[in-house]
Amino acid sequence: MTLLDRHIAFLEALRGAGLPVSLSEDLDAVTALGAVGWSSRTTVRDVYAATVVKRQGQRATFDQLFELYFPRLVGEGAADGLLEGQVDGAGGPVEGGPRAESMDNGEALAAMQEQILEALAADDVERLRELAAEAVGRFGSMPGRGPGLSSWSSYTALRRLSTDDLTQRLAEALRSHGWTEEEAERAAGRRTGSYVAMVEADARRRIAEEKGPEHIAQVTVRPTIDRLDFLHMRRADVEELRRELYPLARRMATRLAREQRSRHRGPLDFRRTVRASMASGGVPITTHHKPKRPHRSELVVLCDVSGSVANFATFTLMLVFALREVFTKVRAFTFVDDIVEVTDQFRPGADLVDVMTGLVESSAHAARMGRTNYGRALTRFVELHGDALTPKSSVLILGDARSNYADLALPALQEVVDRSRHQWWLNPEVRRQWDTGDSAASRYAALVPMVECRNLVQLQTFIKDLA
Amino acid sequence: MPCMAAPAWFSSPSDALTRLGATGYLADEATATVAFLAGALEKPVLIEGPAGVGKTEFAKAVARAADAELVRLQCYEGLDEARALYEWNYKKQLLRIQAAGVEGTGSQSWAEAHDEIFGEEFLLSRPLLTAIRRTEPTVLLIDEVDKTDVEVEGLLLEVLSDFQVTVPELGTIEAVRRPFVVLTSNAARELSEAVKRRCLYLHLDYPSASREREIVTRHVPELDEGVVAQLVDVVARLRELELKKAPSIAESVDWARTLIALQAGTLDAATIDATLGVVLKHVSDQDRARRELRLATGGPVASTTSAHPFR
Numbered sequence: 001m002t003l004l005d006r007h008i009a010f011l012e013a014l015r016g017a018g019l020p021v022s023l024s025e026d027l028d029a030v031t032a033l034g035a036v037g038w039s040s041r042t043t044v045r046d047v048y049a050a051t052v053v054k055r056q057g058q059r060a061t062f063d064q065l066f067e068l069y070f071p072r073l074v075g076e077g078a079a080d081g082l083l084e085g086q087v088d089g090a091g092g093p094v095e096g097g098p099r100a101e102s103m104d105n106g107e108a109l110a111a112m113q114e115q116i117l118e119a120l121a122a123d124d125v126e127r128l129r130e131l132a133a134e135a136v137g138r139f140g141s142m143p144g145r146g147p148g149l150s151s152w153s154s155y156t157a158l159r160r161l162s163t164d165d166l167t168q169r170l171a172e173a174l175r176s177h178g179w180t181e182e183e184a185e186r187a188a189g190r191r192t193g194s195y196v197a198m199v200e201a202d203a204r205r206r207i208a209e210e211k212g213p214e215h216i217a218q219v220t221v222r223p224t225i226d227r228l229d230f231l232h233m234r235r236a237d238v239e240e241l242r243r244e245l246y247p248l249a250r251r252m253a254t255r256l257a258r259e260q261r262s263r264h265r266g267p268l269d270f271r272r273t274v275r276a277s278m279a280s281g282g283v284p285i286t287t288h289h290k291p292k293r294p295h296r297s298e299l300v301v302l303c304d305v306s307g308s309v310a311n312f313a314t315f316t317l318m319l320v321f322a323l324r325e326v327f328t329k330v331r332a333f334t335f336v337d338d339i340v341e342v343t344d345q346f347r348p349g350a351d352l353v354d355v356m357t358g359l360v361e362s363s364a365h366a367a368r369m370g371r372t373n374y375g376r377a378l379t380r381f382v383e384l385h386g387d388a389l390t391p392k393s394s395v396l397i398l399g400d401a402r403s404n405y406a407d408l409a410l411p412a413l414q415e416v417v418d419r420s421r422h423q424w425w426l427n428p429e430v431r432r433q434w435d436t437g438d439s440a441a442s443r444y445a446a447l448v449p450m451v452e453c454r455n456l457v458q459l460q461t462f463i464k465d466l467a
Numbered sequence: 468m469p470c471m472a473a474p475a476w477f478s479s480p481s482d483a484l485t486r487l488g489a490t491g492y493l494a495d496e497a498t499a500t501v502a503f504l505a506g507a508l509e510k511p512v513l514i515e516g517p518a519g520v521g522k523t524e525f526a527k528a529v530a531r532a533a534d535a536e537l538v539r540l541q542c543y544e545g546l547d548e549a550r551a552l553y554e555w556n557y558k559k560q561l562l563r564i565q566a567a568g569v570e571g572t573g574s575q576s577w578a579e580a581h582d583e584i585f586g587e588e589f590l591l592s593r594p595l596l597t598a599i600r601r602t603e604p605t606v607l608l609i610d611e612v613d614k615t616d617v618e619v620e621g622l623l624l625e626v627l628s629d630f631q632v633t634v635p636e637l638g639t640i641e642a643v644r645r646p647f648v649v650l651t652s653n654a655a656r657e658l659s660e661a662v663k664r665r666c667l668y669l670h671l672d673y674p675s676a677s678r679e680r681e682i683v684t685r686h687v688p689e690l691d692e693g694v695v696a697q698l699v700d701v702v703a704r705l706r707e708l709e710l711k712k713a714p715s716i717a718e719s720v721d722w723a724r725t726l727i728a729l730q731a732g733t734l735d736a737a738t739i740d741a742t743l744g745v746v747l748k749h750v751s752d753q754d755r756a757r758r759e760l761r762l763a764t765g766g767p768v769a770s771t772t773s774a775h776p777f778r
Contacts, residue, residue, distance in 0.1 A: 022664055028508065032667075035507045036480060036500065043480060046500040054663040056515060056654075056670045179704075180761055186707060246711055247517075251655050281561050353709050353755065 003038075010069040013217040014052065017061045018227070021052050041072060057226055064201065068213040071205045073133065108138065113161060120170050120191050132198035135161060140203055151210070154203035158196060167192045193236055226456040230312035230428045238311060241456070242356075245315065248456075249322030252463065256323065266290040297394045297421065298329040302381065304399030305334045305363045306372040312428040312453075313398050314359060319463060320396070321346040321355075331388050334359070335377035336367035341385060372402060374440070375409030382412050389419040394466070397425045397448060401434070401441045408440050413447050426453040426462065476506025476533050476604075476647055483532075492521070492528030493682050501669045502529060511627050511648035513612075513663065516671035518653060519715025525671075526608040526649035535604035535647065540594035542615040548622055552632060554591040560584040585636035595626050598646045605646040612662075613652040620662050627665045674716060676703055682716060687723040697734040698722060701760070705746065708759055714746040721745050736760070 007030070011021050029051040036043055045066055053062045112135060119127040140157030171188035175181060208216040225240055233241070272288035301320055303313035317332055324330055324346070331343045345358040366377075389395070395416055417423055425448045427434065427441060434441035434450075441450060453459050477483035483506075484499035494502065502525075505512045514522045530537040540551055548554075567580050592600065598607035609623070626632060630642035650666060652658060674682065679699045684692070698719065706713045714722075722745045731738045739760065747753045 020660065024664055028510065028667075031508055032504050035504065042496060043500055046497040047504065049497070050501045050504060050667040050669060054513070054660075054666075054668045059670065180759060183704060183707065183759060190707075243709065254655050280557060281565075283557075283561070285557060354751075 006069060009214065010048075010065065011052070013065050013069065013214065014062065016217065017065060019053065019058050019061065025052050025054075041070065044070065060225075064204070065213075065217055067201050067205055068208045068217055071209065072129075074209060109160060112138070113166065116161065116195065117166060117169055117173070120166070120188075120195060121173050123191060125194075128195050129198055132195060132202045135199055136202045136206060140199070152203045152206040154196075154200040157199055157203070163192055163196055166195075226460075228456075229430075229454050230315065231308065231454070233311060241315065244456075245318055246322065248460075249319055252319075252460065253323050256464065266292040297327060298390065298392050299327045299331070300388050300393050300395045300420070301330065301332045302339075302377075302395065302397045302399075303332065303334045304336070304372060304374075304377075305359075305366060306336045308402075309398070309400050309428055310363075314356065315456075316398050316426065316453075316459060317342075317359070318355070319459065323463065328392075331385075333381060333385065333388075334363045334366045335381070336363075337371060337373035337376050338366055338368045339377050339380045339384065340365045371404050371406075372399075373406045374399070374401065374403040374444075375407040375412070378409045378412040378416065382415050386419070389416060391419075391421055393420045394422040395420045395424070395448075396466075397423070398428075399425075400427055400429050400439065401425070401444050401450075402438045403440055405438050408443060410443065410447065413444065417447055423448045424462075424466070425450040426459075427451065428454055430454060476529070477503045479503060486532040487528050490528045490531040491685055492524060492532075493678060493685060494525075494528075495674070495678065498525065498669060498671070501667055505647060505649075505667055506533075508667075509645045511650055511666045512669055513650045513652065513658070513666035514669045514671055515652050515654050517673070517713070517715060519717035520671045520673060521716055522651040522671055523608065523610055526606055526651075529647055529649070530606040533604055533606070533647070535606050536601065537606045537608060538594050538598040538601070538646070539608045539610060542609060542611045542613075542619070544614055544616065546615045546619055548619075550593055551595050551619060551622060552593050552626075553596045553634060554593065555585070556589045556591050560589050563589070590634075590637070595623075596632055596640070598648075599626065599630060599632055599640060599642045601646070602643050604644070607646040607648045609648065609650045611653060612650045613655040613658065617659065620659050624661055624665070627662065673706060673713070676700070679703075679716065679719060683719055683723050686720045687727060689727050690723050691732070694726060694732070694734055695723065698726070701734065701739065702746065704760070705756055708755055710747065710752045710755065711749045712747070712752065718746045 011026055011029075014021050029048055032047045032051050033044065036047055038044060045063075048066065049059065049062060053059055112131070116128070116131050116135070119131055135157045136152060136154060138157075139160040140153050142151050142153055142156065167188045170192060171184045174184035174187055179187065204216055225237065225244065228237055228241075266289050269288045269290045273284050273286075276286055276288060277284040299320065301317060303317055305313050313334070320330060321332070330346075331341065332346070333339050333341050340362060342359060342362050345355055345362060425444060427450050429439070429441075429452070431452045433439070434445075444450065451458075451462060453462055477486065480496070480500040480503045483502040484494055484496070487494045487499065487502065501512055504510070514525060516522055526539075527537060529535070563584050564580060594607070598605050612620075612623070627648060630645050631639050633639045650662075673679075676699055679702070680695055683690070683695050683699060687695075690698075702714050702719050702722070722742065725742050725745045726734065726738070729738075729742070731742075740757065743753050743756060747756055
C-alpha cells in the first residue's frame with residue numbers, strides 16, 4: 001500500500017465514520033503534509049487534525065482511526081527506536097518473534113499490575129501506553145483460533161488485570177497523598193478509564209494489523225457522543241455527556257434567545273423612523289420597528305424515570321430547565337407507576353450534581369410497585385396535578401411507552417390533551433422498535449404526536465423547534 | 468494556492484514554537500504546527516475552545532513574533548457589512564452634494580459628483596478591508612466569530628478564500644499581501660461548513676500541569692515556585708469537579724497575581740477560601756469547591772445546599 005493509498009483509505013474511513021471530509025480539505029492535508037514532512041508521527045497527526053477535523057466532538061473518532069491507519073508501532077514493536085517517527089505507510093506486520101519476557105503466569109501478572117499502578121499514580125501517559133501494548137501482547141492473545149477470527153482481545157487482557165481492583169488500589173494510593181475520598185475515586189476512575197481505552201486501542205491496532213484497518217474501522221469505531229443512543233450508553237459516556245450538558249444548554253439558550261429576539265422585529269414604526277431621519281437630512285438611513293408582543297409558553301414535563309429510560313429522562317429534564325428563561329414557567333413531574341413533582345429541585349443557579357442527586361432521591365417516591373405503569377401515572381397526574389394544565393401550557397411526555405401490559409388509561413391522556421395547548425411525546429427508542437413487545441407507542445401516538453429522540457442531536461433539534 | 472515566494476511567517480513548526488515562546492506565549496506542539504501551516508499555506512486558522520485558554524492571545528503572539536500589525540474585528544450580534552468591511556460616509560457625501568448644489572448649476576455636475584462621492588475620500592475602511600489593503604505584514608484577528616449572524620459568514624467567505632473584497636462602486640480590491648487570519652469561536656453556534664472548510668482547525672484546551680506551571684511562572688515570575696505548583700494543582704482539582712465554569716488559564720494567572728498582591732506566602736485552606744472568587748464566578752461552583760476541597764470555613768453559603776425539601 002503506497003502512502004497515497006493509505007492517505008485516501010484513511011480519509012475514506014473518516015467519511016465512513018461520519019466526518020464530512022471534502023475534496024478541498026483532502027488537498028489541504030496533502031499540501032500541509034508536503035510542507036511539514038513526514039518526519040514525526042505526532043506532527044502528522046496534528047496536521048491531519050488541523051486540516052480534516054473541524055469539530056472537537058469528532059476528535060475522538062479521528063484519533064481512533066488515526067491509530068488504526070497510522071499505528072504508533074507494529075507487532076510487539078518493543079525495539080525502542082521503532083516507537084516514534086516510523087510511519088512508512090507499508091503497515092505490514094514486522095513480527096519481533098516471541099520475546100523472553102512475554103511469558104504469561106501469575107507472577108508476571110502481579111508484576112504487571114504493580115507497574116501499571118505506579119504509572120497510573122504518576123499519571124504518566126507515555127508509560128501507560130507502553131504498558132497497554134505490553135498487556136495486550138502478554139495477556140490478551142488468544143492463540144489457536146481459526147482463520148477469520150481475531151486473535152487479540154482487550155477484554156481478556158483487562159479481565160486478567162482486573163481493572164476494578166486497580167481502580168480501588170489507585171484510589172487508596174491517591175487518598176494517602178492527601179486527596180479527598182471523592183476526588184481520589186473520581187481521578188482513579190478517570191485514569192483507569194483512560195488506561196482501559198489504551199488497551200482497547202492497542203487490541204484494535206493489532207487486529208487491524210492482521211485483518212486490515214478497513215475491517216476494524218467498520219466494526220469498532222463508535223459514533224460521536226452527540227449521536228450516541230441514550231439507551232445504549234456506557235457509564236463513561238454518561239459522565240462525558242453530563243459534562244457537556246451545561247455548556248450545551250448555555251449555547252442553546254443564547255441561540256434561542258437570539259432567534260426569539262430577531263423574530264420580535266415588528267412592523268415599521270413610521271414616526272420614529274421619520275424622526276430619526278432628521279439627523280441625516282431627511283434620508284431615512286436607519287429604520288425603526290415596533291416591538292412585538294412576546295409570546296411564551298408554559299411547559300409541563302412528564303418523565304418516565306424507570307431504569308431503562310432514566311438517563312434519557314434526566315438529560316432532557318436538565319436541558320429543559322437550563323433553558324428555563326426561554327419558557328415562562330416549567331413544571332416537571334417524574335413517574336414510574338406513581339407521579340411526583342420535582343420542579344423545586346431546579347432552583348436557579350443550583351449545582352448540577354446536587355440537582356442530579358436530588359432528582360434520583362425524589363424519583364424514589366415515583367415508584368410504588370416499581371414496574372412502569374403509564375396508565376396509572378397518567379390517571380394520578382390528572383387527579384393530583386390537574387392544575388398544571390392550562391390553555392397556555394405545552395405538555396411534554398418522555399418515555400418509551402412500555403407499560404408492562406397494564407391499562408393504558410387513554411381517557412386520562414385524552415383529558416391532558418383537551419386541557420392543554422400543545423402536546424409532544426419523546427420516545428428514546430428506534431422507531432422500528434415501537435409497538436414491539438409491551439410498547440404501546442402507536443396507541444398513545446394516536447392521541448399525542450410521538451417523536452423519535454434517540455440522541456443529543458435529535459434532542460437539540462426538538463427543543464430548538466419547541467422554544 | 469500557497470505562494471512560497473512570499474516571506475514565510477515561520478520556517479518550521481519548531482521555529483514557530485520557539486518564536487511564539489520568545490513573545491511569552493507558550494504553545495504546545497499542535498498549536499505551533501498549526502501556526503506554521505497557517506503561514507505556509509496562507510490559510511486562516513479557526514480556533515475553538517473554552518473561554519480563557521488563550522485563543523485571542525494566540526493571534527497577538529503571532530503578531531508580536533512576526534513583527535506584524537494586529538487588525539482586530541470584534542464580532543457581536545448585529546455586526547454587519549458596514550462595520551466589518553467598509554462603509555460610505557453618507558453624511559460627508561450628503562454635505563458634498565449639498566455643497567455642489569449651492570455652487571454648481573445642478574444637473575450638469577451630477578456625473579462628476581457621482582464619480583466623486585464614490586471615491587476613496589468617502590470610503591470608511593473597516594477592519595476586513597483595512598487588513599487586506601495593508602502592504603506590511605498583518606495579522607487579522609476575527610474574534611468570537613460565533614457571535615455574528617449567519618449572513619456575516621457569507622461575507623467572510625470571499626475574504627477568507629480569495630483575500631479580496633468587492634466594492635460595487637470601486638471594483639474588486641485584492642490583497643497586496645495576504646494577512647495571517649485568526650478566527651476565534653466559543654462554539655456558541657455551529658459555524659457553517661463553508662467557513663470551516665476554508666480554515667485550519669485548532670482546538671485549544673486546558674493545558675497540562677507542567678505547561679500551566681510554566682505559563683503561570685512566565686506571567687507572574689515573582690511567585691514562589693512551590694506556590695505555583697500548589698496553585699496549579701488546586702486548579703487541576705477544580706477542573707475535575709463538575710462546575711458550571713471551570714477555571715481557565717487566565718484565571719490561574721489572575722489567582723497568582725492575587726496571591727502576590729495579598730503577599731500570601733503559601734496557598735493554605737484559609738487563603739483558598741478567601742480568594743476563591745478570583746477563579747470561580749458562580750456561587751454554586753464556589754460552594755461545591757468548598758465542600759470538595761474540605762475548606763474548614765464553610766461559611767453561611769455552604770449550608771443552603773445541604774438540605775432542601777422535596778415532596
